Amino acid sequence: xxxxxxxxxxxxxxxxxxxxxxxxxxxxxxxxxxxxxxxxxxxxxxxxxxxxxxxxxxxxxxxxxxxxxxxxxxxxxxxxxxxxxxxxxxxxxxxxxxxxxxxxxxxxxxxxxxxxxxxxxxxxxxxxxxxxxxxxxxxxxxxxxxxxxxxxxxxxxxxxxxxxxxxxxxxxxxxxxxxxxxxxxxxxxxxxxxxxxxxxxxxxxxxxxxxxxxxxxxxxxxxxxxxxxxxxxxxxxxxxxxxxxxxxxxxxxxxxxxxxxxxxxxxxxxxxxxxxxxxxxxxxxxxxxxxxxxxxxxxxxxxxxxxxxxxxxxxxxxxxxxxxxxxxxxxxxxxxxxxxxxxxxxxxxxxxxxxxxxxxxxxxxxxxxxxxxxxxxxxxxxxxxxxxxxxxxxxxxxxxxxxxxxxxxxxxxxxxxxxxxxxxxxxxxxxxxxxxxxxxxxxxxxxxxxxxxxxxxxxxxxxxxxxxxxxxxxxxxxxxxxxxxxxxxxxxxxxxxxxxxxxxxx
Numbered sequence: 068x069x070x071x072x073x074x075x076x077x078x079x080x081x082x083x084x085x086x087x088x089x090x091x092x093x094x095x096x097x098x099x100x101x102x103x104x105x106x107x108x109x110x111x112x113x114x115x116x117x118x119x120x121x122x123x124x125x126x127x128x129x130x131x132x133x134x135x136x137x138x139x140x141x142x143x144x145x146x147x148x149x150x151x152x153x154x155x156x157x158x159x160x161x162x163x164x165x166x167x168x169x170x171x172x173x174x175x176x177x178x179x180x181x182x183x184x185x186x187x188x189x190x191x192x193x194x195x196x197x198x199x200x201x202x203x204x205x206x207x208x209x210x211x212x213x214x215x216x217x218x219x220x221x222x223x224x225x226x227x228x229x230x231x232x233x234x235x236x237x238x239x240x241x242x243x244x245x246x247x248x249x250x251x252x253x254x255x256x257x258x259x260x261x262x263x264x265x266x267x268x269x270x271x272x273x274x275x276x277x278x279x280x281x282x283x284x285x286x287x288x289x290x291x292x293x294x295x296x297x298x299x300x301x302x303x304x305x306x307x308x309x310x311x312x313x314x315x316x317x318x319x320x321x322x323x324x325x326x327x328x329x330x331x332x333x334x335x336x337x338x339x340x341x342x343x344x345x346x347x348x349x350x351x352x353x354x355x356x357x358x359x360x361x362x363x364x365x366x367x368x369x370x371x372x373x374x375x376x377x378x379x380x381x382x383x384x385x386x387x388x389x390x391x392x393x394x395x396x397x398x399x400x401x402x403x404x405x406x407x408x409x410x411x412x413x414x415x416x417x418x419x420x421x422x423x424x425x426x427x428x429x430x431x432x433x434x435x436x437x438x439x440x441x442x443x444x445x446x447x448x449x450x451x452x453x454x455x456x457x458x459x460x461x462x463x464x465x466x467x468x469x470x471x472x473x474x475x476x477x478x479x480x481x482x483x484x485x486x487x488x489x490x491x492x493x494x495x496x497x498x499x500x501x502x503x504x505x506x507x508x509x510x511x512x513x514x515x516x517x518x519x520x521x522x523x524x525x526x527x528x529x530x531x532x533x534x535x536x537x538x539x540x541x542x543x544x545x546x547x548x549x550x551x552x553x554x555x556x557x558x559x560x561x562x563x564x565x566x567x568x569x570x571x572x573x
Contacts, residue, residue, distance in 0.1 A: 084199045091366040092425045096391040103130065103371040106404060115145070115157045115410060127389060136375075136387065136402060136411050139177050146178055152228045158182055158408030164242075166235035166347035178232055179347040185407040189368040190239055193343070193350035196365065197316060200355045201341055205313075210280050213311050214252045218270070218284030218292055224259075235347045252277045263547035267292060271299050279309040285319035286329075287467065288548055293332060304332050318343035320552050321430070323451040324465050327458070328490065344430055348414050349405055352428055361427040366390075369406030374399035377417060380434065387411075395420050398446070400434050417446070436556045440472035441481050441523050443514040445507070447556055453506035460502060461493040467537040467553045471563040473528070482525040486566055488532035500529040536570055543569075 091098040111121040168177035219236030253273040260266035344352040352362035377398040418428040432447035466488040475481045493499040508515040517523040
């Protein structure tokens with residue numbers, strides 16, 4: 068079949084889905100409410116369904132009263148039993164797949180259940196919807212005349228007791244339909260290589276002569292790959308290698324620190340960037356507009372959403388609210404109930420609603436990845452907005468960073484300590500430090516109050532990291548590639564002390 072015809076058929080098929088999306092855009096709370104009771108009905112005869120008598124739950128209030136909020140530690144025993152081959156514990160259909168979480172919340176591995184329903188009706192459905200959104204907004208797209216360069220997990224899959232675990236991206240690649248394999252590069256064999264550095268070279272060789280029309284992957288690792296391709300080919304920008312490249316689909320970490328570096332190697336003004344919000348636990352939101360920083364919350368993927376306002380999170384006054392009660396501009400922790408058997412589960416992310424008609428969000432950070440040692444409530448969104456503006460002002464470029472508190476000691480006041488690896492360092496690190504402090508004050512009133520006259524916090528300290536520091540740290544912890552991330556903000560000194568120690572070694 069000629070490639071242009073493939074492009075036309077794929078575009079027609081994906082655009083049909085837009086009419087279904089319009090249903091939850093028009094009736095979001097009704098769709099969510101119906102979904103909740105479908106999940107309860109489906110799981111009523113499971114072990115957890117009988118424990119909480121799902122069959123008799125007929126209102127959202129009863130659901131809240133009866134089923135507690137849970138963390139991974141709360142359901143770890145049930146998940147381990149399921150991994151050993153037991154069935155009907157928290158979901159009626161056998162769960163074969165478990166996504167080994169590569170988050171930085173906890174050094175201990177998490178194994179998130181991935182049911183057949185969540186694989187098909189959430190993760191794969193979202194991949195199609197992402198293309199649907201893009202094609203709906205860009206009718207002249209020639210996306211399917213070439214291939215998508217995907218950069219996924221770098222770990223193989225492991226089998227135990229009849230179940231399989233590995234990176235979510237490895238699970239998705241292993242179960243990918245034939246048409247996706249046909250339209251993607253590199254091959255699944257290369258994508259699933261376990262040695263990141265060997266894999267990088269293989270991807271370069273396999274993709275440099277392909278007609279790549281889109282990119283998909285985590286910004287930090289994709290940038291490493293793209294710079295390697297430019298170095299290998301001796302080209303100045305990616306359009307010299309792939310002239311038909313038109314869009315980069317990204318997620319996993321904030322794009323803010325990297326956007327200027329991408330624009331430098333993708334210099335066409337009409338090149339598109341599309342953001343997604345997904346995790347091992349599910350696929351949650353998709354950018355649905357060109358040139359937007361907002362993500363449409365997807366409400367028909369088998370995920371029921373609840374939220375905890377961060378101003379009450381972890382306190383005696385903690386409130387849990389449904390989607391219908393959220394407000395624009397507030398910071399919320401996300402709670403999910405899913406078609407993989409997670410019930411009122413805290414995923415550890417925070418979001419801020421930018422719109423409620425339709426429901427659009429920005430990912431603002433992690434419940435555990437912030438600095439609040441002195442009441443300053445510094446979140447990742449503040450940090451990355453400040454860094455981007457300061458980098459622009461000082462002509463600097465950042466590879467990665469981490470920050471943590473310097474705790475009060477005797478009469479010494481506290482402060483924040485930053486460790487930043489620059490691709491292009493500022494001419495004056497002291498001036499960079501002062502600008503960063505000033506910008507953080509303008510973005511965060513709590514931080515500004517604590518910094519007023521050095522009342523609680525002294526001026527932050529910024530250290531320049533040596534080249535490849537964060538890469539070496541990830542390699543030491545066997546976390547190269549895929550979804551692995553640097554813990555950018557922490558309330559403890561666990562990460563920064565190790566990194567500072569490593570920064571002194573070559």
